Amino acid sequence: MAKQAISTPVIRRLPRYYRFLGELEAEQMERISSKELAQRMGLSASQIRQDFNCFGGFGQQGYGYNISELREKIGNILGVNEKTGVILIGAGNLGKAVATHLDFRKRGCRLVGIFDRNEELHGVVTAGLTIQPMHRLADFCRQYQPEVAVLCIPKGAAQELADQLLALGIRGFWNFSHFDLRINNPHIIVENVHLGDSLMTLAYCMHSTEKEKK
Amino acid sequence: MAKQAISTPVIRRLPRYYRFLGELEAEQMERISSKELAQRMGLSASQIRQDFNCFGGFGQQGYGYNISELREKIGNILGVNEKTGVILIGAGNLGKAVATHLDFRKRGCRLVGIFDRNEELHGVVTAGLTIQPMHRLADFCRQYQPEVAVLCIPKGAAQELADQLLALGIRGFWNFSHFDLRINNPHIIVENVHLGDSLMTLAYCMHSTEKEKK
């Protein structure tokens, strides 16, 4: 399909392009040049053109890019029209927040099940879904065949659960647990989100600019 | 202070080193070579040595690195013993989750205040703190001088609030709003966390490996 594998930095910029283009569209703008988009996004015009050209020519010489068209194309690349089945494991504070805070559908995903081992949560409805006990997980996966699992569980439980989910056909993990999930199978996708690391990076930067001043 | 500015990729790896070293310490391990650490973390030994040597020699030839010592040094670099004052704005699902889910103290931060514009939340206690109304923000900042603000607020409110907070002395933003905060002042640190972008990246990868197979 793709002529050449797309590099990670490019992939990570795609959602951001998509977001900015959505904002421009909402502002009723019709066209934009790589130069202007670059200014707004804090990138270089060259980089933007290079990025887009990984996927073929989206623009028109002398004119620039049509915003709606470009947004739609990037949306298709990102798969926003897919309906990837997603389950969420761990409906604590963070799990609930992820389930309710994010519009999965806008991103080509459908949250179809929420599970927690805590009995007190069973039957509670979050994000339109009833929290289910863990022992229902296997049957549920057989029936609905979700492809992605969101892990909002404690560190200690992550690896074991991931192995279990792999056996149930899960091919992608969005991992919020305080543990680096590593699976030695290139067909399994893992996206580790380490909020703690992000906070520490911020703290480091605060701290290091301070020193610079002295 | 620092001989040379540390590059972003290195900085972003530091919390991860810190985390892994903590795990090794918990396993009672005493020493480790760059080679073994590389295997465990999925990096190269060269890279690890290069990274550590940005900050000076932490190891000993023929022996490797002392785990506790190395962890402590990286901790100090990251400032885990600092007590940076942090306030959180927006105590919805995500705000509450961030406040309760993360141990700020372990990371050199102290969560000192939570604010929300929703009246129903005023007086509610989360993470040991009473949620306060927005009109108390200015006085609070004058009194406690927090340096970092966590923004868990809707997209539309972000830029305006950020400007207000800047005026109140905030120097760092941990931004969870669906909006790219950009502040044209190099002394102000912004860490944007875009959970939606992360999910889309995962979705893209799922989607693209699928095609590869065909």
Next chain:
DNA sequence: TAGATTGTTAATCGATTAACAATC
């Protein structure tokens, strides 16, 4: 046609990897 701006190739820059002398 002239002006604008892309798509694309070449040059540069920076980060990662390899190699090896220093040294515990």
Next chain:
DNA sequence: TAGATTGTTAATCGATTAACAATC
């Protein structure tokens, strides 16, 4: 001393930037 492993320099790789011909 011999073996191991670092610290550090040099080589490689990949990503970003610059340049410019193609073309709308």
